[in-house]
Amino acid sequence: xxxxxxxxxxxxxxxxxxxxxxxxxxxxxxxxxxxxxxxxxxxxxxxxxxxxxxxxxxxxxxxxxxxxxxxxxxxxxxxxxxxxxxxxxxxxxxxxxxxxxxxxxxxxxxxxxxxxxxxxxxxxxxxxxx
Numbered sequence: 001x002x003x004x005x006x007x008x009x010x011x012x013x014x015x016x017x018x019x020x021x022x023x024x025x026x027x028x029x030x031x032x033x034x035x036x037x038x039x040x041x042x043x044x045x046x047x048x049x050x051x052x053x054x055x056x057x058x059x060x061x062x063x064x065x066x067x068x069x070x071x072x073x074x075x076x077x078x079x080x081x082x083x084x085x086x087x088x089x090x091x092x093x094x095x096x097x098x099x100x101x102x103x104x105x106x107x108x109x110x111x112x113x114x115x116x117x118x119x120x121x122x123x124x125x126x127x128x129x130x
Contacts, residue, residue, distance in 0.1 A: 006128040008044065009068045009101035011060035015092040025056065028091050035084055039074060042067035044128075056092060065104035072110045 017025055029048040036046045045061035062068040075085035100121045103111070111118050 006123070006126060007064040007102060008128045009062045009065055009099060009103070011058070011062075011068070012098040012100070013058040013060065014095040014098075015056045015058060016095055017054065017056060018091055018093055020091050025050075025091060028087065029056075032084065032088060035081060036071070039080060040067070040071055043071060055095070062101075065102055065107045068099075069104065069107045069110055072107070072114070076110075 020028070033046045033048065036043055042063040043060065044063060045059065047059045049057040049059070051057055060068075060071070062071070073079055074081045075088075076082065079085075094116050097111075097116055097118045098121060099111075099118060101123055103120055
């Protein structure tokens with residue numbers, strides 16, 4: 001039985017905490033994941049993790065590059081989550097975004113415009129059960 005290459009894009013985001021308490025980080029993380037869940041039906045997953053190195057790790061799973069681009073549109077100036085992303089940036093500083101999956105030209109341009117450190121990892125083979 002062969003596997004079909006998935007269009008899914010998975011982000012692994014390494015972040016530092018901006019002087020917030022553990023309770024503030026936990027409360028905001030819960031709020032923000034509910035926000036994404038309520039606004040982005042093609043976002044498959046959104047999970048925050050606390051690492052032993054005092055960093056926060058965020059796993060974002062998108063149906064495809066268009067779904068990831070929609071998230072960027074939502075958090076950009078004029079987007080439906082612009083103000084909430086300002087709160088996100090008040091809580092966390094993004095150190096690195098590792099993107100696993102195909103990236104469309106539009107998504108690549110949007111990521112370049114943001115100016116965050118991004119590393120792309122192109123798929124070879126695999127599957128996702130959603």
